[in-house]
Amino acid sequence: MxxxxxxxxxxxxxxxxxxxxxxxxxxxxxxxxxxxxxxxxxxxxxxxxxxxxxxxxKADLVLEAVFEQTGNYAAQPALEEDKRCRVALEEFLINVFEHLNKDRDTLCSIIAAAQKDVTFNASFYTHFVLPREKMITALLHRAQERGELLPDRNPEMISTMIHGAFWYRLLNRGALDARLAKDITTEIFERPPTSPECVAVGS
Amino acid sequence: MxxxxxxxxxxxxxxxxxxxxxxxxxxxxxxxxxxxxxxxxxxxxxxxxxxxxxxxxKADLVLEAVFEQTGNYAAQPALEEDKRCRVALEEFLINVFEHLNKDRDTLCSIIAAAQKDVTFNASFYTHFVLPREKMITALLHRAQERGELLPDRNPEMISTMIHGAFWYRLLNRGALDARLAKDITTEIFERPPTSPECVAVGS
DNA sequence: TTGCTTGTGAGACTTTAGTCTATTAACTGA
DNA sequence: TCAGTTAATAGACTAAAGTCTCACAAGCAA
Known part of the structure; x- marks a missing residue:
């Protein structure tokens, strides 16, 4: 090749x-x-x-340069036996956000460049975006296996929503911080097990 | 003025x-x-x-042209008394997706243009993005008032995740269809009330 | 060594965004 | 009517992306 x-x-x-x-x-x-x-x-x-x-x-070159230099960018989230998935997710997101913040403007520009070039968009998605998405999807499946996430939930959809949330923040110049990581994780995992008012609602 | x-x-x-x-x-x-x-x-x-x-x-001109021509783009979601919020959300999202699909490439290019121009980004966010975000946030607050959404959930965060999900799809050339609207809505509303297995989980 | 192939350097060329200037057009107020 | 003001037109100009050509360099195999 x-x-x-x-x-x-x-x-x-x-x-x-x-x-x-x-x-x-x-x-x-x-x-x-x-x-x-x-x-x-x-x-x-x-x-x-x-x-x-x-x-x-320029986008091709810079993308390669950034991800060669920052190495793995964000490693596979740790899934030790004794760690709850929600903790692993939060830590993973904090890690991702740290990396994103380092080259934030550059990454926004790369995403922008991907919008005017179908080939580059596909390559960017396949080699960079999709692998991270799969990490989170895998983590969510693991959480379902362990019973930390209800079986009727849709890991692919949740993964899209998680990634979407920080892409949206990224592109609209919002904060990418530990608070966001916590809020996302809470929204995914905190309910319903910890919600006492778990009853049928509305009529 | x-x-x-x-x-x-x-x-x-x-x-x-x-x-x-x-x-x-x-x-x-x-x-x-x-x-x-x-x-x-x-x-x-x-x-x-x-x-x-x-x-x-060009982005300023085209943005104005697109949103003048498509009128309100996506109207405030209907919140009639007899309609459940989850239904209103799904209908609203389907409506939004229809509009997005019409000028999809143009909108991607506009988002891209916003990444290289802070002023345009701010203007785009204030005049176009934020109003739609507020519509959904308002709908979610209404859902909480009506008891269709648990009070411990975070409407602002959910709104970010919903918008993020379709921005992510939009920019990565995924489908923006009724299925996505349904999946998002389900992920937000369907649980826990309809989940029978609503029990403490994981030790 | 000789030819073949592919990379490199240097620079010409086209197209476009964006800025700038000079001239003319359209309107207001005295 | 005339001076002041702002918009419109036309075209020059710069900077950059991207394409192309040509001469030369560095490897290969016969």
């Missing part, structure tokens, strides 16, 4: 690395929108065409 | 109307990204500067 079929000049990996470093540096320094592709190439000491040989857009 | 203080040539309202009509037509015909400001001005038979005199960006 990544291997080249026959001969030819090999791609210079140092150029790729320099471009990613330069992109990350400039974007964090000046903000995504203020950084031109020409400026990234110039700081990397590389021709503009070399950048286009590897990435289609 | 809108009145001019003294004399001077009055702004040509026909030009504004022509620009909005042209913008809407071209955007729906060719897609937001493919339409240049110059093309809109040309179709409207107006100088480019005239457009810039009224709107800062």
């Amino acid at each position: 990544t291997k080249k079929v026959s001969g030819g000049r090999p791609t210079d990996e140092r150029a790729s690395a320099a471009l990613k470093t330069a992109a990350l540096h400039l974007v964090r320094e000046n903000g995504y929108e203020k950084v031109s592709i020409a400026a990234i190439a110039k700081e990397a000491g590389v021709a503009r065409q070399t950048l286009y040989n590897r990435w289609n857009t | 809108t009145k001019k203080v003294s004399g001077g040539r009055p702004t040509d309202e026909r030009a504004s109307a022509a620009l909005k009509t042209a913008a809407l037509h071209l955007v729906r015909e060719n897609g937001y990204e493919k339409v240049s400001i110059a093309a809109i001005a040309k179709e409207a038979g107006v100088a480019r500067q005239t457009l810039y005199n009224r709107w800062n960006t």
Whole structure:
């Protein structure tokens, strides 16, 4: 896949690395929108065409740079036997929010870029968005198995609502903090077991 | 506020109307990204500067055009006495989704544009996003008053999660249909009253 | 070594957003 | 009627994205 079929000049990996470093540096320094592709190439000491040989857009490059640099971004939530799923979810969300806040503007710009490029949108969703979604869906299924979440609830829908909540906050410049993590978790898990007034309601 | 203080040539309202009509037509015909400001001005038979005199960006113009043309976009949810809030919410969401689907790509582009312009983002949020959010929050408060939603739930958080869910679907190119409306509503309202297994869970 | 293939560097070129300026048009108040 | 004011038009100008071409570099295999 990544291997080249026959001969030819090999791609210079140092150029790729320099471009990613330069992109990350400039974007964090000046903000995504203020950084031109020409400026990234110039700081990397590389021709503009070399950048286009590897990435289609600034968004592709920056996305790769951000997620290479921040590593796993947010690890699989811990699911130790003795930890309640609601605690694991809250910790996971706090962890995610910390990472999101670090490159918040950049991530907003990447989501924006995904709206004008179907290919990039699909790639972004498959490689970045979906894996995180699956982590939370898995956690919710686990919670159902353990009886921490009622069996009639819909883990996929809840996962969509959780992700939606922080995307919505992200894009509308709301706070992404421990409070949000707690409020989301509470809304998902706290009821009905702890609600004493668990009775038929309305007529 | 809108009145001019003294004399001077009055702004040509026909030009504004022509620009909005042209913008809407071209955007729906060719897609937001493919339409240049110059093309809109040309179709409207107006100088480019005239457009810039009224709107800062293409996003400002198109947003105004879309929401002027689609009128109220989604009316306040009906809250008749005899209608359960969960029914009202589902109907409201179906209504919203119908409108969103009509100009879906355009709306995604507008949200994207909001990410690169703080002023536009604030304006978009205040004039368009927030009013819809308040409608749902109000509906949820009403549901609590009527006892259709447990009092310990957090209407603001639920509203964020509902909006988030369809923003997330919208931006990730998922379906916005009656099924989603039903699933969201079910996740919010269906439990715990209708869940027979409403017992303390997990030790 | 020689040809083939692919990457790189440099720069030309097109298109568009956005700014700016000069000229003309339309209206107000004296 | 005339001065003041604001809008409209036309076009120049800059900055950037993206495409393209060409010469050159660096590997491959015969």
